[in-house]
Amino acid sequence: MPSTETKQLLSAAAAACEDKKAEDIRILALDPSESGLSDYFLICNGTNERQNVAITDEIEIRLKRDFGVYPNSVEGRRQGEWVLMDYVDFIVHVFSAEKRAFYGLERLRKSATLLPLADLHMQLSTTILAARRKRSGRDREVELEG
Secondary structure (H helix, E strand, O other): OOOHHHHHHHHHHHHHHHHOOOEEEEEEEOOOOOOOOOOEEEEEEEOOHHHHHHHHHHHHHHHHHHHOOOOOEEEOOOOOOEEEEEOOOEEEEEEEHHHHHHHOHHHHOOOOEEOOHHHHHHHHHHHHHHHHHHHHHHHHHHHHHO
16 A cells, blocks of 8 residues: 555655646546556656656655655657656656557556545545544543643
8 A cells, every 4th residue: 555655755756747837737546456566656747858858857856855756767868859857666668649549548457546746645545534633532531641
């Protein structure tokens, strides 16, 4: 089961894509029985190679700044047609529109579930709110004991 931290990183990466005007942003929750390599694919495309590089730069900067996390590897940045960023629990794929249509990752991962960004944000909010309530309940117990 993916951790709350993974979902926060994924959400921040998707927000970076949106901020750099990436097109057709999709998050695929991969079937654990079929994919031992990662929990999610974040897939999007830019309008040209320079935009693809800008999208991946923004993801890397944001995750480094906000979470202190670096990708394990980045491939394809020099060409910019298909840039892959491996964050272990999720993999970012930034394509040119032509390469995305040609490789069709969504078609190849038929067992994957599309996770709308709104659902990801809702899951995060619910998890964080529950953790805060649990923590504040413990704080009250400590106050009453003391």
